[in-house]
Amino acid sequence: MSSHGAPIPMTSTKSGPLHGVANVPGDKSISHRSLILGALSVGETRVSGLLEGQDVLDTGKAMRAFGADVINHGGGEWSVHGVGVGGFAEPAGVIDCGNSGTGVRLIMGAMATTPITTTFTGDASLNGRPMGRITDPLALFGTQAYGRSGGRLPMTLVGCEAPVPVRYTVPMPSAQVKSAVLLAGLNAPGQTVVIEAEATRDHTERMLTGFGAEVSVEHTGDGRVITLTGQPELVPQTIVVPRDPSSAAFPVCAALIVEGSDVLVPNIGLNPTRAGLFTTLREMGADLTYENEREEGGEPVADLRARFSPDMVGIDVPPERAASMIDEYPVLSVVAAFAKGKTYMAGVKELRVKESDRIDAMAVGLRANGVTVDETEDSWTVHGLEAGGVPGGGTCATHLDHRIAMSFLCLGLASQTPVKIDDGGAIATSFPIFETLMSDLGADLQRDPQ
Numbered sequence: 001m002s003s004h005g006a007p008i009p010m011t012s013t014k015s016g017p018l019h020g021v022a023n024v025p026g027d028k029s030i031s032h033r034s035l036i037l038g039a040l041s042v043g044e045t046r047v048s049g050l051l052e053g054q055d056v057l058d059t060g061k062a063m064r065a066f067g068a069d070v071i072n073h074g075g076g077e078w079s080v081h082g083v084g085v086g087g088f089a090e091p092a093g094v095i096d097c098g099n100s101g102t103g104v105r106l107i108m109g110a111m112a113t114t115p116i117t118t119t120f121t122g123d124a125s126l127n128g129r130p131m132g133r134i135t136d137p138l139a140l141f142g143t144q145a146y147g148r149s150g151g152r153l154p155m156t157l158v159g160c161e162a163p164v165p166v167r168y169t170v171p172m173p174s175a176q177v178k179s180a181v182l183l184a185g186l187n188a189p190g191q192t193v194v195i196e197a198e199a200t201r202d203h204t205e206r207m208l209t210g211f212g213a214e215v216s217v218e219h220t221g222d223g224r225v226i227t228l229t230g231q232p233e234l235v236p237q238t239i240v241v242p243r244d245p246s247s248a249a250f251p252v253c254a255a256l257i258v259e260g261s262d263v264l265v266p267n268i269g270l271n272p273t274r275a276g277l278f279t280t281l282r283e284m285g286a287d288l289t290y291e292n293e294r295e296e297g298g299e300p301v302a303d304l305r306a307r308f309s310p311d312m313v314g315i316d317v318p319p320e321r322a323a324s325m326i327d328e329y330p331v332l333s334v335v336a337a338f339a340k341g342k343t344y345m346a347g348v349k350e351l352r353v354k355e356s357d358r359i360d361a362m363a364v365g366l367r368a369n370g371v372t373v374d375e376t377e378d379s380w381t382v383h384g385l386e387a388g389g390v391p392g393g394g395t396c397a398t399h400l401d402h403r404i405a406m407s408f409l410c411l412g413l414a415s416q417t418p419v420k421i422d423d424g425g426a427i428a429t430s431f432p433i434f435e436t437l438m439s440d441l442g443a444d445l446q447r448d449p450q
């Protein structure tokens with residue numbers, strides 16, 4: 001089943017060259033944070049280029065339930081009239097975050113240090129994901145959590161009346177955990193310190209600074225040490241959301257594997273905490289160039305140009321790069337199937353607790369299409385079959401996971417026989433225009449009768 005309705009089975013068929021310009025939607029991570037930080041400011045935050053995917057819409061709905069005024073002006077223009085740090089009202093109903101781990105985890109952090117009680121739920125995928133990684137550090141502030149076994153949703157959080165600042169070392173590479181602690185620290189007096197051994201996406205730190213909070217980052221032997229001074233008055237901002245590198249990954253990777261393709265994907269943020277996939281593809285020999293490199297809003301940005309690359313080779317992807325491309329391993333495994341030799345991806349056990357167990361979902365689906373995949377708990381290897389060498393013909397289970405669905409649809413565009421997925425419904429959570437955008441480039445994607 002898709003997140004919000006009946007399943008949408010789809011077929012992807014070997015396509016002619018993909019050509020044209022792919023304007024992918026706004027960045028999902030920055031879109032969630034724009035709405036949440038806007039709601040925690042006093043006054044009007046204006047946001048343009050917001051991703052209008054279901055995940056972000058659910059976060060917008062949640063911010064309204066906490067008392068913020070969230071207005072859609074059309075054409076990607078939104079405004080948020082915030083209630084200020086500590087100003088969240090107790091929601092009248094249950095907060096349903098749908099499919100979104102980022103949404104629920106960041107919102108838990110944002111309400112945890114305000115004395116209100118909130119019950120959270122989500123779809124079948126989200127209700128299966130671990131929340132203890134968030135509620136453990138929130139308990140240090142004084143927040144109580146009552147959930148299902150294994151720390152799963154539905155879960156009720158009782159925000160604390162008199163929070164104390166915390167010092168917390170994040171035990172796994174997770175920007176969601178880091179961000180939840182920082183957002184909770186906003187309403188605690190004094191300094192909240194978060195330490196991460198490996199750098200993860202740094203949008204929360206950057207945006208908090210933009211909204212006027214005092215945030216410092218120090219690089220030490222223990223990793224990145226982030227210090228936030230609590231109880232700031234956040235100042236509303238005007239935010240232009242950059243296009244999402246994680247969504248750009250799909251037209252880029254499709255162009256690399258479909259014969260004769262040449263696709264331009266403009267205005268993609270190349271923040272080093274997000275751009276690991278593109279570095280990896282270039283190391284594999286992909287014809288992927290950065291055009292018109294520039295800085296926008298303090299972030300490196302470029303237009304990506306991807307052309308069919310028949311001579312890509314498998315590589316060992318360094319584990320220390322994992323955090324900067326964690327959402328891109330599914331589509332990388334598809335490219336790896338069309339490369340020569342093995343692609344080994346290590347240090348990726350976080351993939352097992354995403355919207356689905358992404359190692360397992362990709363391994364099973366790739367095998368169903370004639371590709372050999374080995375896996376351990378925290379690594380996997382794809383045995384490449386070279387350009388044009390993937391048989392296809394399989395049906396893939398997508399487990400309510402947008403990136404699994406889009407990855408297998410990319411696989412079918414270059415496989416010898418069509419590839420089917422059981423449900424493309426979840427694609428709307430992050431990339432609602434995926435089908436039209438890919439079809440406009442020349443991709444043969446069809447919805448099957450149910």
Ligand code: S3P
Pocket residue numbers: 028029030102173174175176177179201326327350
């Ligand atoms: C995100 C962090 C990552 C990523 C997710 C978005 C964020 O999750 O997979 O899609 O916006 O902070 P983890 O923090 O669980 O690695």
